[in-house]
Amino acid sequence: xxxxxxxxxxxxxxxxxxxxxxxxxxxxxxxxxxxxxxxxxxxxxxxxxxxxxxxxxxxxxxxxxxxxxxxxxxxxxxxxxxxxxxxxxxxxxxxxxxxxxxxxxxxxxxxxxxxxxxxxxxxxxxxxxxxxxxxxxxxxxxxxxxxxxxxxxxxxxxxxxxxxxxxxxxxxxxxxxxxxxxxxxxxxxxxxxxxxxxxxxxxxxxxxxxxxxxxxxxxxxxxxxxxxxxxxxxxxxxxxxxxxxxxxxxxxxxxxxxxxxxxxxxxxxxxxxxxxxxxxxxxxx
Amino acid sequence: xxxxxxxxxxxxxxxxxxxxxxxxxxxxxxxxxxxxxxxxxxxxxxxxxxxxxxxxxxxxxxxxxxxxxxxxxxxxxxxxxxxxxxxxxxxxxxxxxxxxxxxxxxxxxxxxxxxxxxxxxxxxxxxxxxxxxxxxxxxxxxxxxxxxxxxxxxxxxxxxxxxxxxxxxxxxxxxxxxxxxxxxxxxxxxxxxxxxxxxxxxxxxxxxxxxxxxxxxxxxxxxxxxxxxxxxxxxxxxxxxxxxxxxxxxxxxxxxxxxxxxxxxxxxxxxxxxxxxxxxxxxxxxxxxxxxxxxxxxxxxxxxxxxxxxxxxxxxxxxxxx
Numbered sequence: 089x090x091x092x093x094x095x096x097x098x099x100x101x102x103x104x105x106x107x108x109x110x111x112x113x114x115x116x117x118x119x120x121x122x123x124x125x126x127x128x129x130x131x132x133x134x135x136x137x138x139x140x141x142x143x144x145x146x147x148x149x150x151x152x153x154x155x156x157x158x159x160x161x162x163x164x165x166x167x168x169x170x171x172x173x174x175x176x177x178x179x180x181x182x183x184x185x186x187x188x189x190x191x192x193x194x195x196x197x198x199x200x201x202x203x204x205x206x207x208x209x210x211x212x213x214x215x216x217x218x219x220x221x222x223x224x225x226x227x228x229x230x231x232x233x234x235x236x237x238x239x240x241x242x243x244x245x246x247x248x249x250x251x252x253x254x255x256x257x258x259x260x261x262x263x264x265x266x267x268x269x270x271x272x273x274x275x276x277x278x279x280x281x282x283x284x285x286x287x288x289x290x291x292x293x294x295x296x297x298x299x300x301x302x303x304x305x306x307x308x309x310x311x312x313x314x315x316x317x318x319x320x321x322x323x324x325x326x327x328x329x330x331x332x333x334x335x336x337x338x339x340x341x342x343x344x345x346x347x348x349x350x351x352x353x354x355x356x357x358x359x360x361x362x363x364x365x366x367x368x369x370x371x372x373x
Numbered sequence: 374x375x376x377x378x379x380x381x382x383x384x385x386x387x388x389x390x391x392x393x394x395x396x397x398x399x400x401x402x403x404x405x406x407x408x409x410x411x412x413x414x415x416x417x418x419x420x421x422x423x424x425x426x427x428x429x430x431x432x433x434x435x436x437x438x439x440x441x442x443x444x445x446x447x448x449x450x451x452x453x454x455x456x457x458x459x460x461x462x463x464x465x466x467x468x469x470x471x472x473x474x475x476x477x478x479x480x481x482x483x484x485x486x487x488x489x490x491x492x493x494x495x496x497x498x499x500x501x502x503x504x505x506x507x508x509x510x511x512x513x514x515x516x517x518x519x520x521x522x523x524x525x526x527x528x529x530x531x532x533x534x535x536x537x538x539x540x541x542x543x544x545x546x547x548x549x550x551x552x553x554x555x556x557x558x559x560x561x562x563x564x565x566x567x568x569x570x571x572x573x574x575x576x577x578x579x580x581x582x583x584x585x586x587x588x589x590x591x592x593x594x595x596x597x598x599x600x601x602x603x604x605x606x607x608x609x610x611x612x613x614x615x616x617x618x619x620x621x622x623x624x625x626x627x628x629x630x631x632x633x634x635x636x637x638x639x640x641x642x643x644x645x646x647x648x649x650x651x652x653x654x655x656x657x658x659x660x661x662x663x664x665x666x667x668x669x670x671x672x673x674x675x676x677x678x679x680x681x682x683x684x685x686x687x688x689x690x691x692x693x694x695x
Contacts, residue, residue, distance in 0.1 A: 169690050169691040170688050170689075170690050171688060171689045171690070172688055172689075173687055173688055173689050175630065175687040176619065176620065176621045178619055179619060225686075226685075226686030226687050226688045227686075227688045229686055230686055230688060233683065255574075255575075255596045255597075256596075257596060257597055257602055257605065257606065257620070259596075259686075259687075260595065260596050260620045260621050260622065260630075261572075261594050261595055261596055261620075261621070261622060261627060261630060261632050262630060262632070262685060262686050262687060263596050264574060264575070264578055264594075264595070264596040265578075265632060265682060265685040265686065266685070266686060267551075267554055267575060267578060268554050268558070268578060268581070268582050268682045268685075269682045269683055269685060269686070271551060271554035271555040271558060271582075272554070272555070272558035272582070272678065272679050272682050272683070273679075273683075274555055275555045275556070275558035275559040276558075276559075276679065278555065278559075279559060294575075295574070295575055295596070297547040297551075298535075298546070298547040298550040298551050298575040298579075299550075299551050299554055299575075300551070301547075301551075302545075302547045302548040302551040302552070303551050303552070303555055315547075316542050316547065317535065317537070317541070317542060317546040317547040317550070317575070318535075318537030318538075318541075318542065318546070319537075322537045322601075323537050323538060323539060323542065326536075326537050326538055327538050327539055329539075331539060335539070335542070336542060344543045344544075344545075345545075346545045346547075346548060
């Protein structure tokens with residue numbers, strides 16, 4: 089205890105000198121959070137935002153994900169008119185929404201629509217963690233529910249890329265109920281023997297991991313993705329012990345039987361296409 | 374989590390004073406009848422004032438009251454022939470959820486609920502009513518059984534939340550909750566859910582997808598515990614009062630938001646003040662819900678549940694969807 093006071097580790101931050109700031113225009117280069125490798129932003133984007141040094145998967149925006157997954161970037165988007173309101177009159181919520189809309193160019197934390205993957209038509213949803221941490225409020229729940237209903241109607245497979253901190257606090261219990269709503273839509277889709285492939289990306293936690301994201305016929309994760317129900321800090325406080333470093337990573341979950349597979353981003357489209365192809369022939373009972 | 378019930382203190386002091394005077398009257402043969410009547414009237418007035426103006430956070434304290442009736446109390450009072458059924462057939466038996474078969478006024482039902490402990494030892498055995506995945510999987514097994522035999526399902530919700538622990542994560546807490554949400558949506562029997570105390574997030578909802586959902590007057594249902602919300606939003610868990618207020622989690626709010634069908638009235642001060650009265654109220658609600666749902670076919674029940682949850686949520690849309 090006392091030792092800690094005297095031997096507290098000093099933390100240094102590197103502040104770029106004025107000269108460096110001038111020479112490297114903002115956004116030209118990116119440093120990997122995991123290994124420190126510095127890459128040109130353009131090179132990184134060409135590599136699907138995966139670090140060439142350590143395979144760290146950088147967050148992808150919804151737009152980038154659509155581009156990387158669907159053929160020829162053809163995406164027919166659904167429900168672009170849905171907008172969040174402030175049902176609880178939660179302090180500062182509207183300002184935060186407006187800020188995120190401007191920052192991301194998105195209306196909400198999920199985009200849904202349809203397109204093809206190597207020729208296979210699909211209904212697809214993509215969450216974007218930049219928008220309110222990808223949290224699920226009424227609009228996110230409604231858009232996902234409608235997308236599932238559309239997949240059922242069209243008899244298309246449903247594919248969803250999750251990236252979310254969970255249910256959205258600012259819409260309170262209404263956010264919680266979106267878990268039931270989306271899951272109920274999946275129940276119908278399941279009854280009709282529709283194929284749902286859930287892809288869990290970094291992070292997929294809380295109410296999103298505890299609803300649709302865990303309900304895929306096949307659950308796939310990206311390497312290193314944080315996936316779990318409760319937050320790490322909450323668990324550590326509850327059980328009063330430190331958790332292993334890899335706790336709640338995709339690899340940890342795979343080892344514990346909670347995932348079907350972990351797929352590198354560069355192989356994702358091909359893997360999805362293969363799964364879709366295998367499900368093309370469905371023998372009716 | 375010892376609740377702060379200090380707002381009740383003036384009432385308890387008055388109550389003690391009245392008792393004291395009553396003892397005097399008996400023992401010393403001095404007549405304090407007038408004084409007692411005066412104090413009782415004052416107490417009633419004060420009680421109405423205190424309980425009529427509770428803050429959101431004070432209501433949460435009542436929902437967490439250690440003497441609040443638990444699932445087993447409701448089962449004991451409202452059901453007959455209860456046989457508790459154990460285990461998930463996969464890993465173990467989670468005492469934080471109890472369930473089994475019973476009769477409600479002659480009708481065979483499956484009854485399930487979170488179970489908090491009555492004292493410290495019981496609470497440790499029941500993990501303070503916070504289930505692991507095996508608890509939810511036991512609940513699922515019992516509900517599937519009910520579906521098979523065409524029995525209505527009644528659930529009692531009262532948990533701070535699903536247990537946030539290492540082993541719970543390893544065994545798939547998320548998957549267990551998610552699966553229950555999906556499966557509950559598809560059962561072809563009536564499902565009636567009653568929030569009796571704490572409706573702690575996904576851990577509560579995991580047995581809460583019903584055709585009818587009710588909440589006792591002082592119970593709450595929330596996406597996150599007020600303390601945790603305060604810690605995240607304002608980096609200060611002591612702002613829980615403010616968070617409780619902002620999150621709109623009390624039973625009347627839930628009704629306004631369309632999340633529950635009805636608020637079940639409680640005696641002034643909470644269910645623990647008059648258990649008999651609460652049992653009667655809850656019994657009446659279950660009976661009328663069963664009666665209403667009886668005429669629906671299995672498929673109609675599934676549609677009814679779907680549409681109920683589909684309606685939940687608020688947003689704006691420029692296009693009207695037919």
